[in-house]
Amino acid sequence: MARTGTQVRIDRLLERVGITRFVRMVDAKPITYRRATCTASGAHEDLRFPSDAAPEMVIKAFEQKGWEISQRTKCPACAKPKRASRAESHPEQNVVTLRQEPENMKQNTAQKPAEAVREPTLDEAAAIVKKLDECFEDGRYLDGGSDRKVGETLGLPWALVAKVREKFRGPIKEDPAVVSLRADIDRVEATVKELLKEEMKGLRERLAKLEAA
Numbered sequence: 001m002a003r004t005g006t007q008v009r010i011d012r013l014l015e016r017v018g019i020t021r022f023v024r025m026v027d028a029k030p031i032t033y034r035r036a037t038c039t040a041s042g043a044h045e046d047l048r049f050p051s052d053a054a055p056e057m058v059i060k061a062f063e064q065k066g067w068e069i070s071q072r073t074k075c076p077a078c079a080k081p082k083r084a085s086r087a088e089s090h091p092e093q094n095v096v097t098l099r100q101e102p103e104n105m106k107q108n109t110a111q112k113p114a115e116a117v118r119e120p121t122l123d124e125a126a127a128i129v130k131k132l133d134e135c136f137e138d139g140r141y142l143d144g145g146s147d148r149k150v151g152e153t154l155g156l157p158w159a160l161v162a163k164v165r166e167k168f169r170g171p172i173k174e175d176p177a178v179v180s181l182r183a184d185i186d187r188v189e190a191t192v193k194e195l196l197k198e199e200m201k202g203l204r205e206r207l208a209k210l211e212a213a
């Protein structure tokens with residue numbers, strides 16, 4: 001079974017975090033597995049995936065099993081002791097904490113509509129409501145939208161967006177599980193982006209060498 005360019009690229013990305021791909025025949029059918037290998041103990045675990053599984057999905061699945069997926073991937077046994085002191089030992093997790101803050105701030109604002117925020121002008125309110133009608137439905141933002149993203153799109157403070165949303169379209173009805181899952185997705189996305197960046201750097205270097213030759 002030939003793999004597409006995208007699949008080869010995904011394989012290479014995942015190899016950078018110690019996850020390899022192999023195919024095993026199960027009931028005479030080829031089944032794709034991914035194997036995570038611990039950089040500390042050499043322990044490994046295999047999980048089944050659709051052959052076109054996105055790297056985010058693969059990383060997330062191993063993380064759910066307790067693996068710590070990074071350039072120094074660790075099995076659940078080796079990852080555990082470090083978790084206690086995550087703040088010092090895991091700079092990338094510090095970043096995660098920072099990334100979650102706006103999310104929490106947004107929630108707080110949603111709970112007690114900010115009195116401190118100035119009143120929007122009519123034009124601003126109209127622009128915000130128009131934008132909300134594209135991306136806010138039944139108390140939920142669609143496609144990972146947020147007050148912050150609407151604010152960024154319109155060049156307005158997100159607190160102002162929150163205020164207008166509260167007034168004209170109501171509060172966000174999002175359960176905490178969804179909020180936490182979104183934070184997880186953000187984090188995995190950041191890992192994948194980091195990997196892609198390195199991959200691109202490698203490709204550019206190769207190109208530069210070819211051009212210089």
Ligand SMILES: [Zn+2]
Nearest residue numbers: 038041075078
């Ligand atoms: Zn280990």
